[in-house]
Amino acid sequence: xxxxxxxxxxxxxxxxxxxxxxxxxxxxxxxxxxxxxxxxxxxxxxxxxxxxxxxxxxxxxxxxxxxxxxxxxxxxxxxxxxxxxxxxxxxxxxxxxxxxxxxxxxxxxxxxxxxxxxxxxxxxxxxxxxxxxxxxxxxxxxxxxxxxxxxxxxxxxxxxxxxxxxxxxxxxxxxxxxxxxxxx
Numbered sequence: 001x002x003x004x005x006x007x008x009x010x011x012x013x014x015x016x017x018x019x020x021x022x023x024x025x026x027x028x029x030x031x032x033x034x035x036x037x038x039x040x041x042x043x044x045x046x047x048x049x050x051x052x053x054x055x056x057x058x059x060x061x062x063x064x065x066x067x068x069x070x071x072x073x074x075x076x077x078x079x080x081x082x083x084x085x086x087x088x089x090x091x092x093x094x095x096x097x098x099x100x101x102x103x104x105x106x107x108x109x110x111x112x113x114x115x116x117x118x119x120x121x122x123x124x125x126x127x128x129x130x131x132x133x134x135x136x137x138x139x140x141x142x143x144x145x146x147x148x149x150x151x152x153x154x155x156x157x158x159x160x161x162x163x164x165x166x167x168x169x170x171x172x173x174x175x176x177x178x179x180x181x182x183x184x
Contacts, residue, residue: 031155038158045090047115047129049102055085059101066123067103067116074125074133075105075112085118091164093117093127100126127162134160 059082067082081104089097099118104111117126125133138157142150 031151031158035154035158038161041092042128042132042135042161045092045128047102047113047126047132049083049104049113050086050100051084053087055087055099057085059085063123067101070116070123070125071103071114074114075103080105089117089126090128092162094119094162094165096120097126131157131161 083102085099085101087099089100096119097117101116104113115126115129116123
């Protein structure tokens with residue numbers, strides 16, 4: 001839905017919700033605008049496989065085991081495809097994020113994917129991926145909520161969208177990892 005049409009729909013909902021209170025109506029419209037902006041930014045950085053710019057060393061055995069531990073609770077125990085490791089991250093991942101990789105598991109009913117980010121020399125589910133998981137869970141529960149409860153939860157989630165940061169990582173903030181892989 002185009003932004004202008006969306007504002008009109010929200011304006012009508014605000015009138016119904018808040019009657020004559022202009023202050024509450026203006027706050028409702030402000031929130032709806034922010035939610036719309038967050039959704040647009042989230043769509044622009046939707047977790048997906050990237051194929052460039054590739055990291056010089058694709059992935060080590062140690063990293064594969066680390067990734068397997070990270071995704072153990074999120075992906076089915078099916079065949080997992082680890083995409084290429086790429087350098088660079090959207091600013092929402094923070095300045096300490098250096099690489100990303102997309103993991104995909106195929107099941108009998110479809111495929112499930114997760115975007116992982118390497119922050120402070122450790123792989124973890126990316127900040128935007130975690131937000132998208134929460135967003136999809138909210139969407140799945142929408143039919144169980146009334147309109148205003150859903151909009152309030154959507155507002156809370158919009159406020160939790162990862163924001164870009166300018167904090168620069170320092171050596172003291174990045175823990176050292178062992179150079180050699182542990183033996184089994």
